[in-house]
Amino acid sequence: MSIVLEYFHAFRPALGSALLLVGAILAVIGTIGVLRFPDFYTRLHAASVTDTAAATLAILGMVLLAPSLAVVFKLAVVWLFLFLTGPTSSHAVANAAHTAGLQPMIGKLDENEGGSQ
Amino acid sequence: MIGAAARARVGGIAMMLVRALRGPTLYDRVLAVNSLGTKIILLLGVIGFLTGRPDFLDISILYALINFVATIAILKFFRYRSFQVSLDRRGRGGSR
Numbered sequence: 048m049s050i051v052l053e054y055f056h057a058f059r060p061a062l063g064s065a066l067l068l069v070g071a072i073l074a075v076i077g078t079i080g081v082l083r084f085p086d087f088y089t090r091l092h093a094a095s096v097t098d099t100a101a102a103t104l105a106i107l108g109m110v111l112l113a114p115s116l117a118v119v120f121k122l123a124v125v126w127l128f129l130f131l132t133g134p135t136s137s138h139a140v141a142n143a144a145h146t147a148g149l150q151p152m153i154g155k156l157d158e159n160e161g162g163s164q
Numbered sequence: 165m166i167g168a169a170a171r172a173r174v175g176g177i178a179m180m181l182v183r184a185l186r187g188p189t190l191y192d193r194v195l196a197v198n199s200l201g202t203k204i205i206l207l208l209g210v211i212g213f214l215t216g217r218p219d220f221l222d223i224s225i226l227y228a229l230i231n232f233v234a235t236i237a238i239l240k241f242f243r244y245r246s247f248q249v250s251l252d253r254r255g256r257g258g259s260r
Binding site: 061064065067068070071072074075077078079081082087090091094095098101102105106108109112113114118121122124125128129132133135136137139140143144146147149 | 169170173176189195199205225228235236242
């Protein structure tokens, strides 16, 4: 048991940094989706789905790097708040766009306008 | 490795800023600004750990609170053209 804990403490910084890097790469992938997708609703999907996952991964990595329990508590507060408000604000943006009359793009994507809009 | 994560986050913020500036509709801009806020919250935490000062997390808690309220306030303003409308009134627009 103690040898497992010892190994865990030895690998903790490397594991935390790796999780931070994975979260950052996921965020970049989501941002590329926001830049390239043709429609508001597809962009919203790309942004909101990756934001929650990237925040969770990054905060897990920071928890593994944290020097004290107070820092872990602050990270938990940030994570809880992001986890509650991220989907809520995505829903609010989608609802506002839908009631304002913004129509989703339906049908085949035209070759000329794909990605550049 | 933490530095690489911080650089990747800065790159993501720059690309999201492009969408916020170019966005064809208002809602694209609101979405981009909201997502930008989430990325900046996490970047603040990463910078705190990069410089060995996790006290930056207090600032990111504050920024998370402000970001959510700002998104809701912008959406409310552009639906009703005023801040002085109760949000729980029924029958106009949203609730079906």
